[in-house]
Amino acid sequence: MTSLPFPLSPEPEDLAREAGRLLFAGPVDFVKGVTTMEALPPADRIEVCFAGRSNVGKSSLINALTGRKSLARASNTPGRTQEINYFALGDSRYMVDLPGYGYAEAPKPLVERWQRLLKSYLAGRQTLRRAFVLIDTRHGIKAVDNEILTLLDRSAVTFQVVLTKADKVSRAEREAVLDQVRGALSKHPAAFPELVMTSSEKGDGIETLRAIIATLA
Numbered sequence: 001m002t003s004l005p006f007p008l009s010p011e012p013e014d015l016a017r018e019a020g021r022l023l024f025a026g027p028v029d030f031v032k033g034v035t036t037m038e039a040l041p042p043a044d045r046i047e048v049c050f051a052g053r054s055n056v057g058k059s060s061l062i063n064a065l066t067g068r069k070s071l072a073r074a075s076n077t078p079g080r081t082q083e084i085n086y087f088a089l090g091d092s093r094y095m096v097d098l099p100g101y102g103y104a105e106a107p108k109p110l111v112e113r114w115q116r117l118l119k120s121y122l123a124g125r126q127t128l129r130r131a132f133v134l135i136d137t138r139h140g141i142k143a144v145d146n147e148i149l150t151l152l153d154r155s156a157v158t159f160q161v162v163l164t165k166a167d168k169v170s171r172a173e174r175e176a177v178l179d180q181v182r183g184a185l186s187k188h189p190a191a192f193p194e195l196v197m198t199s200s201e202k203g204d205g206i207e208t209l210r211a212i213i214a215t216l217a
Contacts, residue, residue, distance in 0.1 A: 005182065005193075006161075006181070006182045006185055006186075006191070006193055006194065006195050007193075007194060007195070008178075008194065008195050008196070008197055009194040009196050009208050009212065011207075011208065012208055012211035012212075016211040016212075016214065016215050017207055017210075017211050019211065019214040019215055020207060020209075020210030020211035020212075020213065020214040020215075021207070021210065022214070023089055023090065023092070023093065023210065023213065023214040024065055024066055024067065024210050024214075025067070026089070026090045027088070027089075027090050028066045028068060028071060028087060028088070028089055028095075030071065030085070030086075030087055031086040031087060031088050031094070032085075032086055033083035033084065033085045034083055034084050034086070035083050035084075035113075035117065036117070037117070037120050037121065037124065040086075040121075040125070041086055041094065043125065043126055043127040044127075045091070045092055045093060045094055045127065046092070046093055046094070046127055046129050046217075047093065047094035047095070047096055047125070047127050047128055047129065048093070048094075048095055048096065048128070048129055048130050048131070048132060048213055048216065049095075049096035049097075049098050049121075049128060049130075049131050049132070050062060050096065050097055050098060050131075050132050050134060051098045051101070051118075051131055051134065052100060052101075052133060052134030052135070052164075053100060053101060053102040053134075053136070053142070053144060053145065054100035054101065054102055055100070055136075056100070056134045056135070056136050056164055057134065057136065057164040057165050057200060058072070058097065058100065058134050058164075059072035059097075060072075060164075060200040060201075061162070061164060061200050061209075062087075062095070062097060063200070064198075064200040064203065064206050065095075065206060065209060065213075066087075071087065072085070072087075072097055082099055082110065082114065083099065084097070084098055084099065084117065084121060085097040089213075093213065094127075096128075098118060098121070099114045099117075099118065101114070101115075101118070101144060101147075101148060102142070102144035102145075118148075118151075119151060119155075122151060122152060122155045122157055123154075123155045128157060129216045129217075130157075130158050130159065130160055130192065130212075130216060131152055131157050131158070131159040131160070132159070132160055132161075132162045132196075132209075133145065133148060133149065133152070133159050133160070133161050133162070134161075134162050134163075134164050135161055135163050135164065135181060136163075136164055136165055137163045137164060137165050137166045137168065137169050137173075137174060137177055137197070138165060138168055138169055138173075138177075140177045140180040140181055140184075141161075141180065145184075146184065149184075149185075149188045149190075149191070150188070152188070152190045153188050153189055153190045155190075156190065157190060158190055158191075158192050159188075159190055159191060159192065160191075160192040160195075160196065160212070161185060161191070161196070162195075162196045162197075162198055162205075162209065163177070163181070163195060163196065163197045163198060164199075165199065165200075166197045166198060166199045166202075166204055166205070167199040167201055167202045167204065174197075178195070196208055196209050
């Protein structure tokens with residue numbers, strides 16, 4: 001079996017780029033934060049979710065995508081986001097911010113509750129089209145990331161790796177991490193075969209990610 005090369009996603013074509021711009025230039029509203037499956041909004045539109053280790057830069061990326069500085073709460077205290085947070089992109093998409101994982105200092109019962117909720121959500125949300133798993137470019141895929149990737153495989157949820165904080169490393173370091181990520185992803189059948197490299201500070205990869213979200217069917 002030949003493993004996928006996992007190239008970086010190409011620059012979006014003009015139509016896709018414009019679709020992404022329009023989607024995120026329109027209304028973006030916080031809908032609700034939920035801690036149980038019963039509290040999820042109606043499954044009446046396509047949704048995408050963002051998952052990542054605590055402190056991977058998830059809130060900063062969501063704020064960069066939406067062009068709103070405080071839509072998702074960035075915090076210096078990892079593990080602060082303890083709910084599944086729903087945002088509406090107009091009336092066509094939900095963008096879902098999942099609780100950060102891998103935060104060792106969170107109380108064990110809380111971590112277990114997060115994990116149960118995460119597993120239930122990933123396995124049971126029919127309208128979930130893609131999970132974006134954020135990986136810090138400085139660190140690559142760690143064991144705790146592989147747990148989530150394996151869960152996504154078992155749930156048959158297509159996931160795409162988004163590398164964050166790309167501006168924080170040298171070109172050589174970036175290439176080494178890309179090699180490590182590609183090797184790790186070759187073991188995961190649910191992995192979408194393209195990577196997105198981003199920098200929330202510099203804006204790198206933001207248009208590409210917007211276009212991907214806007215053109216999912």
